[in-house]
Amino acid sequence: MQTKYRKLIVLFIILFIGFALVGCQEAAEDTNEELTLNENVTLKNLEKIELGDPDSGNGGMTYEEVMSLMGDISPQFHSELEENGVTKVEANWWRYSRSHNYGTDLIGVKFVDGKAVSKFQEGLE
Template sequence: MGTKTKGYLVVSIIFIVGVFLGGCQEVDKVFNENVSVENLEKITLGDAETGEGGTTYEEVVDLMGKDPNNRAERQENGSTIVEADWTRDGHGYEFISVTFIDGMAVGKFQEGLE
């Protein structure tokens, strides 16, 4: 191998390692340790029609440590329905989803958490 070829090889390896490490740092930035089975179990579900007795939206945001990664809101029969998802990892494979009626939890689901 010539000196020029070895130089390209070294630069290529450094570039690949840099991209890999940079990608790992991005995942670390979005990792949310609050998205856990333990915290999911702390969410109380209220009445399915009114939400009465359920954990509030604000309490769930505090429990998860930040606003949801995804949030959808709609009006239905005079009530506001919110679907909110919090991801644990940067890829969305591990998440908690909570449904709220008029600001109170009525449904919850998790995927990928142990």
């Protein structure tokens, strides 16, 4: 009886390992995604973004104007918060990206009521 029990355990272990290896193959195939490039994510375009008053946004570029600078490509990260009647948005555009996997070269812009109030970059030269 013990031998039969051991054979059953070994069979389950072999099946488990087999299914795990099949899952690894599928994960490896998922990494063959195409790398996309947004040529508009540059220091030159970052410098073109005009900032407005940090509290009201007055004088800053509009969200649409910044989108145009980024090649009319939607940001890969977009966060929106409404507080005391003021809408605050943070949007980040990456230079290189894959689906759900972004590089380190990016431009980030914060908006108040649709106008740019701060900007930052990472990894751009």
